[in-house]
Amino acid sequence: MDQPVLEMTSISKAFNGITVLDDVSFSVNKGEVHALMGGNGAGKSTLMKILTGVYSADKGEIRIEGKPVAIHSYEDARANNISMIFQEFSLIPTLTVAQNIFLTRETKTAMRLLDDRDNKIRTAKLLNDLGVDIKPDDVVQSLGVGYWQMTEIAKALSQEAQVLIMDEPTSSLTKTETEVLFSFIEKLKAKGYAIIYISHRMDEIFKICDRITILRDGRKITTEVIKETNLETVIQHIVGKSFNKAFEWVERDYAKEAAPVLELVGVSSGERVRDVSLSIRPGEIVGIAGLMGSGRTELLRTIFGIDPMDGGEIRIGGKRRVIRSATDAIDAGIALIPEDRRVQGLVLQHSVRDNMILPVIRKMKKGLWLDDRKANDVSKRMVERLKIKTDSIFKTSNLLSGGNQQKIVLAKWLANDPEVLLLDEPTIGVDIGAKTEIIDIVREMAESGKAVLVVSSELPELLALSDRVLIMHEGRLIKELQRQDIHTEEELQYAIQGY
Amino acid sequence: MPSKGINPATPAPFAGLKGFDWRNYIVYIAFIGVLIYFSVTLYSDGFLTTGNLLNIVRQTATISLMGLAMTFVISTGEIDLSVGSIAALSSLTGALAVSHGFGVIGGLVAGLGTGVLVGLVNGMLVTKAAIPSFLVTLGTMGAVKGVAMWVTDTAPVPIVSDTFNFIFGAGDIGPIPVLLIWTLVFTIIAHVILRKTSFGRQTLATGGNETAARFSGVKTMRIKLLVFLGTGLMAGLAGLLYAGRMNAGRFSFGEGDELSVIAAVILGGTSLFGGVGTIIGTVVGAIMIGTINNGLIIMGLDVSQQMMIKGLIIILAVMFGKKAIKK
Numbered sequence A: 001m002d003q004p005v006l007e008m009t010s011i012s013k014a015f016n017g018i019t020v021l022d023d024v025s026f027s028v029n030k031g032e033v034h035a036l037m038g039g040n041g042a043g044k045s046t047l048m049k050i051l052t053g054v055y056s057a058d059k060g061e062i063r064i065e066g067k068p069v070a071i072h073s074y075e076d077a078r079a080n081n082i083s084m085i086f087q088e089f090s091l092i093p094t095l096t097v098a099q100n101i102f103l104t105r106e107t108k109t110a111m112r113l114l115d116d117r118d119n120k121i122r123t124a125k126l127l128n129d130l131g132v133d134i135k136p137d138d139v140v141q142s143l144g145v146g147y148w149q150m151t152e153i154a155k156a157l158s159q160e161a162q163v164l165i166m167d168e169p170t171s172s173l174t175k176t177e178t179e180v181l182f183s184f185i186e187k188l189k190a191k192g193y194a195i196i197y198i199s200h201r202m203d204e205i206f207k208i209c210d211r212i213t214i215l216r217d218g219r220k221i222t223t224e225v226i227k228e229t230n231l232e233t234v235i236q237h238i239v240g241k242s243f244n245k246a247f248e249w250v251e252r253d254y255a256k257e258a259a260p261v262l263e264l265v266g267v268s269s270g271e272r273v274r275d276v277s278l279s280i281r282p283g284e285i286v287g288i289a290g291l292m293g294s295g296r297t298e299l300l301r302t303i304f305g306i307d308p309m310d311g312g313e314i315r316i317g318g319k320r321r322v323i324r325s326a327t328d329a330i331d332a333g334i335a336l337i338p339e340d341r342r343v344q345g346l347v348l349q350h351s352v353r354d355n356m357i358l359p360v361i362r363k364m365k366k367g368l369w370l371d372d373r374k375a376n377d378v379s380k381r382m383v384e385r386l387k388i389k390t391d392s393i394f395k396t397s398n399l400l401s402g403g404n405q406q407k408i409v410l411a412k413w414l415a416n417d418p419e420v421l422l423l424d425e426p427t428i429g430v431d432i433g434a435k436t437e438i439i440d441i442v443r444e445m446a447e448s449g450k451a452v453l454v455v456s457s458e459l460p461e462l463l464a465l466s467d468r469v470l471i472m473h474e475g476r477l478i479k480e481l482q483r484q485d486i487h488t489e490e491e492l493q494y495a496i497q498g499y
Numbered sequence B: 001m002p003s004k005g006i007n008p009a010t011p012a013p014f015a016g017l018k019g020f021d022w023r024n025y026i027v028y029i030a031f032i033g034v035l036i037y038f039s040v041t042l043y044s045d046g047f048l049t050t051g052n053l054l055n056i057v058r059q060t061a062t063i064s065l066m067g068l069a070m071t072f073v074i075s076t077g078e079i080d081l082s083v084g085s086i087a088a089l090s091s092l093t094g095a096l097a098v099s100h101g102f103g104v105i106g107g108l109v110a111g112l113g114t115g116v117l118v119g120l121v122n123g124m125l126v127t128k129a130a131i132p133s134f135l136v137t138l139g140t141m142g143a144v145k146g147v148a149m150w151v152t153d154t155a156p157v158p159i160v161s162d163t164f165n166f167i168f169g170a171g172d173i174g175p176i177p178v179l180l181i182w183t184l185v186f187t188i189i190a191h192v193i194l195r196k197t198s199f200g201r202q203t204l205a206t207g208g209n210e211t212a213a214r215f216s217g218v219k220t221m222r223i224k225l226l227v228f229l230g231t232g233l234m235a236g237l238a239g240l241l242y243a244g245r246m247n248a249g250r251f252s253f254g255e256g257d258e259l260s261v262i263a264a265v266i267l268g269g270t271s272l273f274g275g276v277g278t279i280i281g282t283v284v285g286a287i288m289i290g291t292i293n294n295g296l297i298i299m300g301l302d303v304s305q306q307m308m309i310k311g312l313i314i315i316l317a318v319m320f321g322k323k324a325i326k327k
């Protein structure tokens, strides 16, 4: 193969004396999808932020097509045809799709005014090529999460990037959308674009990537050709020790006849939740499967008092509870771990500790004051239990890696010791090691008699966790499957798609 | 924050209804309501006469003009509290220049220059020193007012130039007040800038999500600096218009205008959180506030009653329009 489009050589980076990247080298060829993998906090995002000029490396060199380049800002990166699909959204929610895609690069009329008609035509063509069903005139904030991502990708492509960086691009996409994206990636590959692909999902890596570079604790472990390696080796390189896959369902024992902890009777909320009835017994883990937009998230939000309930009732421990707000829900012993955790679950400017103790702050008082010792102890224990990678519990949470931020939100609600645990995509963005840890923790919670309701688009995870799976479609529960009756992932997939 | 997921296969059930949200038009609805109310109740008092209507335009011109620039500032998610004080100081510097024989042009340059200078200070402090605009302009609001009281030791500065007074406020061209022309011309310019130029688009982008805007290549700091220069410039012009209408510069002009201006902008539908802005809405908002003022005066209410009712109407209108603003 000829010269790589992009080479990063001996990159090192430290924040406040703590080394985050240590002598990392890697390169990407034309027409290649190159996977970048590693545990939460391994340094993947930081390496890409160096490539896009957000941070500058302490040491090391970047070459584009053999020529050394200095990248000090995102404009520099773009000038070198490097484009990033951000893990955090980079769109302006109040502008339309077309306005976003061509922001600062709009076609102008002869009078130097914006030619929005032409921008719309260009956008329509671009979206059409992508096979995405979005209108150029849609205001971005009115679109679902999946479409934000699509718009972002469309935007990057419109900039004629040579090197495209995708940091966990599928974490908010449905299966169908993911497939659309993958077939598009194939097209890009054929056209000679280079793609750096960061993901924690093994199946994706093996499906679309050509080579893989693995980071662990800021160091490069290896670069391998996908066809010449296998899942076990990759996992081993990522976690750094031999690894037993805990993604397997174990039949659990719980009192199947016990009185339910959580009962919903004919619960409705707007168009998205219609007449939902279900009950969960102590120690039971119930999974909800469905397409994106089938109302899964909304159901959890309704139970938690965020979306208004316009019919039906909720019973906790057999007693009817009126839940009109999150505070009511917390008082009733319910915890919700939301899907969009960075936005809904964290105060990013606050420390790891302050985030964790927020829901339990009432139990942490000594007289009028916060019991600092107790708060620190609880936080430290959570950091250990969830293996959160941070140099201190006082670190500001937006300085943690994406996956570790997710774990803080988990910790935050576990600290509250709820009776009913609602989880929305609990392992989005966390690494393979942490995924199994989270699965274990959820199981532990159930063992101690809690009722767990989990929504997940990752079927292997859903299958590993659930004792029972409910299928949701257009706001209704249309099917209930006992876990032992589901033999393969395909069966569940079929139930979701074909109902 | 993105809204909840929408199934790609099935379009949202409300697709057809979504297009019209009356909340987006609250200011227009409220304005028409106010007009009808006063037209009926104050008909015999001459509310609907051309003379009175033109009067409303004259009285609101300064608020409208400052509101145009304020729309840009608020669209970036910032605020400028110093506009009233700038207007006061500019009326004086303009009047001083004219009375020292620098002519109409001299007055114009002095008045606008004053505004731009204060705008520059505001903008630099917000962008370079990274101090929140609320604090910066709260400071300059006081400081500039102080300077305005100090330059002439609170004495008014009369303007004897008829040309100046004609151009900047008192004049009529045929039946049309000069102030109406100022308002119209700048409304069109501001509307085109906000809707049709890359500067306007980038202003909205900066307010919609500053980080994202920066990553899209928007020079957000430059945009912010420019919008503060804009409010400075327009407040300077407003000061000249006060001076022209009253035939004098005076430190007390523009007092409390920042509140009316911000109210007009928010009433019009511009989001206090940035990212959404409308010029036409602002002007209608300003004229509506002016109309309420005018109507209440004709009704014979005293100043305290006027203030209470005005406050109430503003809160009601914003409340009804709240959902649109939040979005």
Ligand SMILES: Nc1ncnc2c1ncn2[C@@H]1O[C@H](COP(=O)(O)OP(=O)(O)OP(=O)(O)O)[C@@H](O)[C@H]1O
Residues within 6 Å of the ligand: A015, A016, A020, A038, A039, A040, A041, A042, A043, A044, A045, A046, A047, A389, A390, A399, A400, A401, A402, A403, A404, A429, A431
């Ligand atoms: N600005 C910063 N200041 C201090 N520490 C930082 C900063 N940015 C990142 N870090 C630290 O660097 C480490 C690597 O973070 P990075 O975001 O690169 O991880 P990652 O591999 O992308 O992980 P994930 O899979 O969870 O997204 C983390 O321990 C993080 O806390």
Ligand SMILES: [Mg+2]
Residues within 6 Å of the ligand: A044, A045, A046, A087, A167, A401, A402, A403
């Ligand atoms: Mg990351």
